[in-house]
Amino acid sequence: MLYLPPYNTNFFLSPFNPIIIEQGNPSTWYNGRSYSGLMAHKTNIAGEMKHVVVRLSSLPIEPKEAIADTQILYTVLPTYHEDAIPSAIPAPEVTKIAIRLRYLIEECVPCELEPSSITRAHSRIITPKVVKAAKEAGSREYAACVVYALLVNKRWFKKQAMLELWDADLHNVRATACEVIAKQLIETEDNQDYLLQDILLKRYSVMVDGEQTAPANVIERAVDLHALRVTGSSGYQKCVNYLWRGWLVQDENDPSVFIDYKKKSNTNYWTHVDPDRMRAPIYQNATQIIFSLIYLGLYTGAINTVNPKGDLDIVEILLYVFSFGFLCDEFSKFWKVGRYYIGFWNVFNLILYGLLTTSLVTRFIALSHPLGDDDGQRGKFNELSYNFLAFSAPMFWMRLLLYLDSIRFFGAMLVVLKVMMKESLIFFALLFVIVVGFLQAFIGMDNADSNADATLFILQAMANAVMQSPDFSGFDAFAPPFGIILYYVFTFLVMVVLLNILIALYNSAYEDITDNAIDEYMALFSQKTMQFVRAPDENVFIAPLNLIEIFFLIIPFEWWLPRHMYAKLNDYVMALVYSPLLFVAAYFETRSAKSVRSNRKRGEEDDDTVEEWEQMEGEVDFEGEGWDKTVQSVKPDVEQDAATIEVKKLRGEVGELKELIERLLKKENA
Template structure:
């Protein structure tokens, strides 16, 4: 039961829709029985869409958004569901026509590209910032409607979300990106929070969608997901799965914390390295190499709050290591050796809050910690404005204090001024030292600085923090989903044929790449990597294989009853009882009594009145046609047979009745 809950945790946490998903391919020796049961095969190579064609689709959508939202309106008219929204089903169909036929795969990428363009315009053209922001929001809403209305999940995952596209900008072709990466980079919460997007991310998290072994930048289905064979899943390539990489990183981080605790609490009087401290720096070197490699592959988009946090920690530990080497290079018992050794341990102890806080990086899978981490990141961003203002003001006042002090030709209170100014920022101002400092200018400047910092700047900081907190918690679920998507893409975005989780990447660098990769044939080098990874990860692969065998059994049971691969039976689900209730007419009665939540009450009444008027108009038009056709028949009958027989029409009856009454 615990394993089953672990399997379905992301799906249950995100409350994804239970749509039916494509069945995976089952190939390979010893799998004929499963192949007969599941005949689905991998999709053929997709139709190539040139960068020029993608750019054309983007331009069509941009022009459509300009016509759709020509003036500023309320954002609720764009985000509200149903017919009350500006994004009507007809608008969504029109957007799909912009990428009709073989170009449909790039529609989500094109909409997100348009969002990026409108967002840039909002920052560049401030006089139309609100209008361009509305258009960017409309792009997200249209993309969400298309994702949630797409019935072919295989096409949605592989073509619309995971397939990479590029644009032509000023005659140059841009780098390829897919809709998943672009949505996460743009922080498009509406798109990220859609069911199809999150299902795709969840499949990547479990390793059901994996990078292609031929072209790692593309994604394919893991064909053995439903094969309950132990040795099939005892494969070192399964380490690429984000779920298993995250688990390994958590284990190594706990070991890293234990090594740090042992090193910082056991100082060596002689200044020599002990095994615990040596392993600590080996782990740090592995983590540092991993950061460099990911930055090389991903670029500036890799930098985030946690990457900067980790880089700061590794930098301080490297500084401690350097001071230890300087201490060891000095003669034993010398003052230089002793001072550098103390300084190295001080840097090492200074890292303790960072090392312990690093564990929060692996608690973001829980909604509470994930939302709090997002809040913390936003607070750090908002505080940048405060610190910029604070630094400028402090420099100005510091220059004034130094100028007052240098009036007599000597500068002897510069450090004291900085110390007192910092205390004022920390709500502990000092007034007495400035009473005798260049009176009365010193005291006046100190009072003015304390007022500006305590009353103005700190209240601005509080307001910024409050705004950031409300902004995140108003979209707490979407922010959590975005955090999960960003973490998943962090594992698969930098394609690596051989995944060695830090600090095991040191084995790859110094044991494989440097001595063998530069001269060994590619095929033999790949086999060597497989052998090394199998040996290194063999204890972990045993647990992975048993876990995936259990998962394969759950998937086969779901498929036997026609359910989705990631579905699970809930306590309130009873198909037989649901069929009985539906047959009794209960749902029909509920639909008749239920209010229409998609429309406002007044708008719904107007819609009903419009429908009645339309029905009445159709009835009158039909009656008019009948009357006209009856009169024509009467005239034809009278003219064709010499008035021998006359056909009495409704008009004649009505005329005769009125004449008799008169």
């Protein structure tokens, strides 16, 4: 017999909580409850019962003789990959490691220091001994979560800097120290598989208010915290590159585990014609760019071929079908991810789709009127529809930037624009307060005057002042002399004070980004990669192909078709709709496979490339020619400055002199 942990309301069935059954009687439990009895009481269990698993490694402490005769029931109920992902290391242990690291950093950075003293190479503060001590904080058993715990500490110190403004600089420097140590741990790890699989991709949790946080890995956490030094480290970028190319993929049975793509060295072309490869971010991104260009082409064709009669041609129909697919994709992701999905580009796209929807609605209103009607309503609404369509042209072209951010030039510029828009919030907040105050003053003067209402004139004049084109002539007769004086003051505040503040903010933001342009681009690229990896969809139907999934797969089949059959059906449909792209992707993957095989023959890593300076490197023998000895004799010591070297040299000479004097004194005394 195997024993079942005591049944209670806090018992949660998962792959880590065993169900123990009697040999030959699987319906009977140790405590007398049957399987049907459990199902009847499943409302008392904390969580949805999806797994029934027996694991010998997780048995409770009982007499060993009790497990002599066993039967292991691996799956009684269906298992799904949507189940909650557990932390690879118990959350309390990760939290303890984070607290140990926090104590280490607080002792190493006891006071406010210049950030350069922390970040410079061969720092006096973050020494190799400190890095080694940080690695030992997790001991041998839990060493994999040390980098994650350092990122947790970075978040803690950043939060503490906001709460304790008097020590904000100190806490920010400590947060920087967390990044520096994490980067060194990543770059000094020799075991690549351990680095990728355990340190960077395993998900860990910490305890907050007695509960576990949502599990996350280092790749995700570094992107979320905008830890540029971590995202810019070599090991981190190698991992992101593997994820981007689809060389590391999530296990279908356990999404918390990333596995190596086994076929990347297979040179057979047809092996790579696999619809599952569309899950690789590189192919999803390429597909999005292609559809965006087609979408832009459809818009260009629609706006340049105006139909005076108001009829919808095939180009316009395709344009609105694409728009509907993109709109469904936005709502689907918002439904699955929640409010955290909302960002600048989402709002931007929704405004664009709103304009297109308005254009389509006005077109339908035009079509509801008869052709050649006397009042001309059909022509009026048809013209209005095209005006809305033309009004959205700048947004169509700007939307293309969203899918070009994987290119370094566009990516860096988008980061600059993003930071500038954030800095603009200060300007617009001040502008709003000033505009409301002066508007109320002008409206009050207008109300005191018995003449015609001048609200429209006031709004237009204030808008012109904000756009650096003030009109003073109109205020000569407006509540003299108060109107013109007030308008002069408003113009001075907006054009001289606020706009110069905005320019200064933009200049500061641009300098901050361009100084770290490479690191910012790598962080943006990592974020884009993680958006694809984190995508909630199991089957990748990129908009507008998601309409095929919705109307031809989900609605007619998903609700009744067995899961494995529905998955096969999805694969067949994906293979059909993506076939042109799959053939092209297979060609590039075949070429990549040849490169991987060549690298493995040379004993190099799979993504290694032979540069021109490496082509004849093997024909030069540095040691045999004596060149290595020459180089070592002239190599500078970068770990110590010249003054330190001279002091150490003088110290040695003083020591020799001391020994010589002691010997002379001994001889004299003798």
